Amino acid sequence: MAPSLHADRSAPQPPDRGTLDALITQARTLRGRLDAVRRGADEEGEPDPGVAGADPGTRWRRALCELAVHQLDDLGSQLDQLREGMPPETPRAWPSADQPPGEAAADTGGAAYSAARPSGESAAPARRDRVGSAEWNLLTDEVSWSPELYGIFGRTGRDGPLSLDELPSWVVPEDQPALALAFTDCLVDGRAIDQEFRLVRPDGSVGTVHMVGEPVLDSDGSTASMWAVVRDVSALRRSEHAVRETRDSLQQERHLARTEHKLAVELQEAVLPPWRGSLRFPQGDERTTGALDLAAHYLPSASSTLIGGDWYDAMELPGGATLLTAGDLTGHGVTATSGMAMLLGAVRGMALAGVGPGALMGHLNQLLDSTAQPSLGSALCCRYEPHARTLTWAQAGHPAPLLFRDGAGSVLPRPEGVLLGVTSGAAYGQRTVQLRPGDLLVLHTDGLAPDDALRPSGPACGPRSAALHAGSARLLALADRFTAADSAQECVRAVAEAFADREREDDACVLVARVTS
Missing domain, CATH: 3.60.40.10 (PPM-type phosphatase domain)
Structure with a gap:
């Protein structure tokens, strides 16, 4: 006997596989072209981009290429998951082992941050400037920030930029050790920075940023300054967190459905x-x-x-x-x-x-x-x-x-x-x-x-x-x-x-x- 009530709307249909295949192909093509642009940026500047006096425009283009590569890789992974349905999540190297730096995860990131946020205010403002740049001069202690970076950190020009010593205090405690290690590797060992971390803005909101940086060397090969490009990835991480929660919920529902089906079959066979x-x-x-x-x-x-x-x-x-x-x-x-x-x-x-x-x-x-x-x-x-x-x-x-x-x-x-x-x-x-x-x-x-x-x-x-x-x-x-x-x-x-x-x-x-x- 059929149930007394039936759904009067059909279930949502999955995206057309041909359309997704075309999008994936386009994303991969764009990724290849971006690699070519990145190689061109590496070859343009003289002297080497990591040496003092290098063209700032070259460093800027190179950092933006790195960030764009990350974003296209994320897009490709998400399109693949959309095409395949519900595959296991690809592991990601988050700064915190206990909690990924997704903005939604940070929205509930402990009493220390929720108490500072006004009641009813969202964890992120409606708009943030997406990409900004900074340079910290180790010889003169001068700091130079682009206007966009002030917007990302929720600061004004009157507040001034943050020094390298001040910056970790703006980061949530779970992400501070990884950021400090990245700074040490860059300034002491000359390694490039490619790091995500969560920062707490003055209004109490928590955002996720992605920093790509490198040391700038003087003529003696010593580190003269550190230059970086910072991108606000809060919206992206919120979306990823929502996808993870939805996937986990669906997987749990499927597990419960399989369990219920097994019990129903066993009960039917027993009766x-x-x-x-x-x-x-x-x-x-x-x-x-x-x-x-x-x-x-x-x-x-x-x-x-x-x-x-x-x-x-x-x-x-x-x-x-x-x-x-x-x-x-x-x-x-x-x-x-x-x-x-x-x-x-x-x-x-x-x-x-x-x-x-x-x-x-x-x-x-x-x-x-x-x-x-x-x-x-x-x-x-x-x-x-x-x-x-x-x-x-x-x-x-x-x-x-x-x-x-x-x-x-x-x-x-x-x-x-x-x-x-x-x-x-x-x-x-x-x-x-x-x-x-x-x-x-x-x-x-x-x-x-x-x-x-x-x-x-x-x-x-x-x-x-x-x-x-x-x-x-x-x-x-x-x-x-x-x-x-x-x-x-x-x-x-x-x-x-x-x-x-x-x-x-x-x-x-x-x-x-x-x-x-």
Whole structure:
């Protein structure tokens, strides 16, 4: 039985793979051209860019190329992830081992910084100048900042630039050791700087910046100054952090879905009859009058991996009678399968106690109506007496059994009965039909019919005749195959083959009972 509510909007479609491939190709082409520009910048300036007196424009272009390379590499990685779906995250060498310098992560970066931020103010201003430059002269202690760098740090020209000694105090404590090491490597060992760090601005906001720098040497080869280009990457890191959080959330949801599916499958397998292939009731003497040859099959949904609340069952009762039942509970997953287990257990218990099909349906309705989580269900209960070959049955909003006799099939007239859980105190009638040797009974759930046929013909609690007609008509068309079959198992196989290509949006069960003598 399909859930009572359906989504009226389709799920978002993934980006077109051809478009993403074209974007990736363009990004790689641009990356190659940028490498050529960077090599040209390295070859232009005389003397070497790291020597005092080198063209400042050359150093500027070279640093901007380095930053652009980083940004294109980030873009390429993100486009690859978008094309492939949800691959594992590529490790990134963050300054802090405990927390990446993503702006969103820094937004919650401890009481020391959240207390300094005015209430309701975002962690980053709406606009920051993206790239600025600086030079620290070690011989004269002079510091030169571009206007953009003042904007990145949230300072004004009257505040003046920060010295190398002052700069670490503006950085969050977790990133200070890595920045100090980078400065030492640059000033003492002459190594270039390529470092990200988080800074705390005067307004309390926390931003992430990427610094690319290098030592400037004098004629003796000693470090005369340090020159750097700083880029505000706060927005980029916020986006990356949001992507990571979304990916982690999706992965957790998928893990939970797989776990729930596993539990639902295990519960279904534990509850449904363990027999496979044909089964004979009553068991024992092959010459028993009116014995039934039984077989059943579960057909999973073609559009969902979730297990529904469909069931089938056949059980020998005291005195030689046989219980045949099928049913369906709304919903999917563990909730539906646990509810199905409860109902099927109640059916078995009441049948063993001798409760007739009609009264049994009434008790099931009362049980479902009183559960903590209200739901709807359909059910079919049949009691077969082998010696008299009589079938007494009742239904609750469920497809009627199909009777195949002398090469033709028909739908048994339905006794009164509404869906389980619709209304309290509902009355359920029952009917009795006389069977003959060779007769074939087919019980099934309404998942065999597509959803567009599941339209009530009357009130919400009335029978869904359109769905019943659609599902029954497809089964009635198999009359010739049923007639030619030698066993109930062959009939079930014919049903499975006939409905294998159906786009079912719900799972279904079918049970076949053949009167052998």
